[in-house]
Amino acid sequence: MTIKLWDLAGAEDNRRFSPHCWRIKMALRHKGLDVDEIPWRFTEKDAIAASGQGAVPVIEDQGQTLYDSWTIANYLDEAYPDRPLLFSGEEGKALTYFLKHWIERTLHAPFFRLIVLDIEKHLHDKDRKYFRESREKRLGKTLEAFAGDCDAVLAALRGALDPLRPVLAESAFLAGRSPGFADYLLIAEFQWARAVSAVQLLETGDPIYAWRERVMDLFGGFARRAVGYPV
Amino acid sequence: MTIKLWDLAGAEDNRRFSPHCWRIKMALRHKGLDVDEIPWRFTEKDAIAASGQGAVPVIEDQGQTLYDSWTIANYLDEAYPDRPLLFSGEEGKALTYFLKHWIERTLHAPFFRLIVLDIEKHLHDKDRKYFRESREKRLGKTLEAFAGDCDAVLAALRGALDPLRPVLAESAFLAGRSPGFADYLLIAEFQWARAVSAVQLLETGDPIYAWRERVMDLFGGFARRAVGYPV
Numbered sequence: 001m002t003i004k005l006w007d008l009a010g011a012e013d014n015r016r017f018s019p020h021c022w023r024i025k026m027a028l029r030h031k032g033l034d035v036d037e038i039p040w041r042f043t044e045k046d047a048i049a050a051s052g053q054g055a056v057p058v059i060e061d062q063g064q065t066l067y068d069s070w071t072i073a074n075y076l077d078e079a080y081p082d083r084p085l086l087f088s089g090e091e092g093k094a095l096t097y098f099l100k101h102w103i104e105r106t107l108h109a110p111f112f113r114l115i116v117l118d119i120e121k122h123l124h125d126k127d128r129k130y131f132r133e134s135r136e137k138r139l140g141k142t143l144e145a146f147a148g149d150c151d152a153v154l155a156a157l158r159g160a161l162d163p164l165r166p167v168l169a170e171s172a173f174l175a176g177r178s179p180g181f182a183d184y185l186l187i188a189e190f191q192w193a194r195a196v197s198a199v200q201l202l203e204t205g206d207p208i209y210a211w212r213e214r215v216m217d218l219f220g221g222f223a224r225r226a227v228g229y230p231v
Numbered sequence: 232m233t234i235k236l237w238d239l240a241g242a243e244d245n246r247r248f249s250p251h252c253w254r255i256k257m258a259l260r261h262k263g264l265d266v267d268e269i270p271w272r273f274t275e276k277d278a279i280a281a282s283g284q285g286a287v288p289v290i291e292d293q294g295q296t297l298y299d300s301w302t303i304a305n306y307l308d309e310a311y312p313d314r315p316l317l318f319s320g321e322e323g324k325a326l327t328y329f330l331k332h333w334i335e336r337t338l339h340a341p342f343f344r345l346i347v348l349d350i351e352k353h354l355h356d357k358d359r360k361y362f363r364e365s366r367e368k369r370l371g372k373t374l375e376a377f378a379g380d381c382d383a384v385l386a387a388l389r390g391a392l393d394p395l396r397p398v399l400a401e402s403a404f405l406a407g408r409s410p411g412f413a414d415y416l417l418i419a420e421f422q423w424a425r426a427v428s429a430v431q432l433l434e435t436g437d438p439i440y441a442w443r444e445r446v447m448d449l450f451g452g453f454a455r456r457a458v459g460y461p462v
Binding site for chain 2: 087088089090091092093094095096097098099101102105106162163164165166167170171173174175176177180182
């Protein structure tokens with residue numbers, strides 16, 4: 001049976017930029033599950049009302065509606081234990097959960113500052129007012145003030161990525177010799193940026209650059225073929 | 232056969248404060264291996280000359296001399312695969328390596344700033360001059376200037392610990408339901424502080440506080456029984 005995924009889209013149906021959805025799109029390929037990725041906009045709250053909240057990813061599978069990327073990833077391993085696992089064990093899962101919170105607290109803001117104005121440019125017209133008003137309210141400042149100086153934010157992001165470099169210099173993937181949900185948490189941030197922004201986040205000699213190439217090559221180049229800018 | 236570990240000591244032979252040695256002392260208990268922990272001072276470079284460098288931990292086992300806590304932990308799982316493993320698999324190992332680099336880049340400096348002057352007070356006389364001169368050269372400032380304002384550094388440390396809290400609110404240990412090398416990397420920082428300083432690093436309601444209690448209870452309260460200040 002095909003899983004339904006509501007996936008944030010921009011002005012074009014096939015420009016998909018939500019990092020939280022990217023986590024799940026990669027996870028679904030990892031599991032080898034069929035999926036129908038339904039384009040969804042911020043203001044289409046009715047379409048995902050069955051989830052009881054207003055944010056994507058939302059999936060519908062076997063009569064259940066689920067939201068939240070961590071909940072969904074855990075569900076996929078539990079519901080499809082015979083498919084390749086997203087977590088190889090409880091140690092891997094607990095440490096991937098740490099990585100998730102580190103990404104959200106340390107990387108998410110500099111990524112968002114670098115691309116927030118590019119996101120706005122690529123939004124569907126019906127989302128534009130909602131996006132600016134809701135984000136400016138949450139941030140307590142204008143999007144322009146939040147974005148700040150691009151060069152300084154890029155330098156801060158490259159510095160924030162630092163603890164990943166020794167790992168990816170030694171290991172093909174964050175999950176070891178083969179990829180796992182840890183890798184999809186991180187590639188999701190880069191796919192978010194690449195969907196809307198031409199900014200070159202990584203230098204070619206960076207071990208994270210080589211890792212990103214490897215992850216974009218997975219599943220027949222699924223992440224690389226997504227609509228976005230060259231990296 | 233008993234493994235020899237050269238372990239940094241203060242003025243008293245039994246005040247052991249090196250965080251890098253604590254990683255290995257916990258790991259050796261986890262493996263259930265016998266160990267002779269030899270008190271060592273910074274200026275006793277000759278005693279560990281067989282390792283080809285000048286820092287502890289250094290171990291001698293089965294005719295081999297090894298240094299560096301990550302190398303030693305990997306050696307212990309390889310040399311003693313039938314004993315409880317420090318890493319449950321390659322996913323756990325890669326993500327523990329990320330945790331190690333995150334701790335060293337994010338936590339180590341605020342811990343050191345909080346306790347550097349207390350470390351100096353507890354040093355053996357023969358180490359005092361070496362410690363201050365080598366650290367001030369490396370830091371490019373006096374120890375007092377590096378230490379700075381204790382309240383501000385404590386607040387910064389508590390903030391830096393933030394990505395650990397949701398993990399330890401859900402999971403007994405960083406490695407899942409049972410402890411692993413990930414837990415020993417973190418407890419080592421707290422044991423470093425506790426050996427020399429009375430500063431209360433954590434509030435009792437903090438999930439990290441409850442985790443620290445659990446880790447100090449392991450192996451018959453090995454970490455708790457170490458010479459140091461109450462937490």
